[in-house]
Amino acid sequence: MAEKQRQVLMQIVQKPGNNTCADCGDKDPEWASCNIGVFLCQECAGIHRSLGTDSRVKSARLDNWDAEQVEYMDGVGNEKAKQKYEYCVPVFYRRPKSNDYNFLKKEWILGKYQRLEFMESANQSAYSCQRKEGVLMKLGRDRRIFQLRKFVIDRSENRLSYYIIEDSGKTSSKPKAEINLDEVNAVFVPEKIGNPYGLQITYYKNGSTRCLYVYSDNSKEIVDWYNAIRAAKLERRQVAFPDRPLAKLTDDLTRDFTLEGWLCKMGPRHEPFKRRWFTLDKRKLSYFEDPLNAFAKGEVFIGHKDNGYSVSFGPPEDESNCGENCFQLHTPDRDFVMRAEIKDEMDQWVEKLKQVVEMPLSPQDSKCKLLTDCSY
Ligand SMILES: [Zn+2]
Known part of the structure; x- marks a missing residue:
């Protein structure tokens, strides 16, 4: 009986939409979340396990499935789940691909199924905001050590700024740098920075490229900052080029190094x-x-x-x-x-x-x- 169900499930997983991982697009998923109703690659299935009862992960090939569960998988599947959980993914949001860093997939999956960020735009305030403030560790230009800095994205000024935080904990009133957001690129560089959530921010300064190296100990924080930069840049482009198709405007909002x-x-x-x-x-x-x-x-x-x-x-x-x-x-x-x-x-x-x-x-x-x- 179990064998019969497995065969049916194997046919379901080959249907268009189900034949790639629901979260990263990797080919031929062999895992599934039997309560969400999606098929997943091994890596994304591993992340789903961290969702606890929100996602019950099973191997499509090795675990036993009963008729009811198989029917449920057939009734939902990746396409239907996408319509529900990806109802309003912002166009600037970086969707992880199969070769992306694990923490990008993790924040996508947690955002999608647990924080329900893409079902309701009200849940996107961490990056879809006019002004974002927070602290990141930033490598000092000369001191070669990382120090806490306050960062601010101000969309109305089209600016990314950062401020020194003094030993007393007080933030300096004048920004250390004010950066035009149009010129900003952000690239995840964990290996180079030596922190799993390392981010390089580059911009032009006096004709040269200035590189800032920052990290957060929290993957959600760094991914939110990254998407907030993309969001601010897109908004600016939409105002400057109202007639251009959105797909063109989202090109190179951030650009990974080749x-x-x-x-x-x-x-x-x-x-x-x-x-x-x-x-x-x-x-x-x-x-x-x-x-x-x-x-x-x-x-x-x-x-x-x-x-x-x-x-x-x-x-x-x-x-x-x-x-x-x-x-x-x-x-x-x-x-x-x-x-x-x-x-x-x-x-x-x-x-x-x-x-x-x-x-x-x-x-x-x-x-x-x-x-x-x-x-x-
Ligand atoms: Zn995947």
């Missing part, structure tokens, strides 16, 4: 290689002495291949002692010679850089070039 890692870089006059931390952010390649530096040592705009930008394997012809795994980025101004530690890393960098030079230029890219040229 690639990051250590490489060795040859000096401009062929001085010996120096180890640098490289970040590829769309068309901007930055290199840092230390991954957590406030400013890059150099920033390079990477244009289109028709404008003299290209990537090649190997060292320059007149350099024979470069070692293995060298590659070059050629720009109209200069050739950058880099060396990776292992071949796989070199291949990855070359592949990603090649994709950039082949990517058509957008109007935003021209702005990036202008700003990067100033700093370089």
Whole structure:
């Protein structure tokens, strides 16, 4: 009897909508929440377990299912559950994909089924607010330690600011920095910061990219801040470009880095290689002495291949002692010679850089070039 039910369930899980994880979209889910009525991947099923009685997790393949439960799964399923639990997901909200960090999936799942954030917009005040205030740990520019700072997003001023909190616990009255939200990008960088909920916030300052490194001990806090930045940026764009389709406006509200890692870089006059931390952010390649530096040592705009930008394997012809795994980025101004530690890393960098030079230029890219040229 149990075998019969399992077979029926296996057919249900293959139906469109059920054949991907209800929460992250991963293929071929093998788990289910038998009271919510959704099919899940293993990772999301693990998060569902933390919901306690709100979600009862079972293996679709290994556990026993009775006829009533199977019928319930057939009656609900991922599509119907989505209509209910994702009734009003804000367009700016970052929905986790299968390759995203676990804490993004966790906050999505808790927000969706426990806090019911996407059934009722009144439950979205942590990020859909005109003004957001809170504290985050921020890495000091020179002191190399993380300190408590008060952060404020003020949509009416289009500004993100942060304030020093003195030892007495008093917040300084003047902000330490006031940042134009249009220029802000936010990227989760837990490994780099050494905290599971580490976030890098970047913006342009005097022609260079300024990097702030922050974290919260609470995953909900950091995800809320992240989505609050996206929300504020979207609202601003909607006012500035009322005729543009929403899907276009949500492009790049925040942008993950394409690639990051250590490489060795040859000096401009062929001085010996120096180890640098490289970040590829769309068309901007930055290199840092230390991954957590406030400013890059150099920033390079990477244009289109028709404008003299290209990537090649190997060292320059007149350099024979470069070692293995060298590659070059050629720009109209200069050739950058880099060396990776292992071949796989070199291949990855070359592949990603090649994709950039082949990517058509957008109007935003021209702005990036202008700003990067100033700093370089
Ligand atoms: Zn999943």
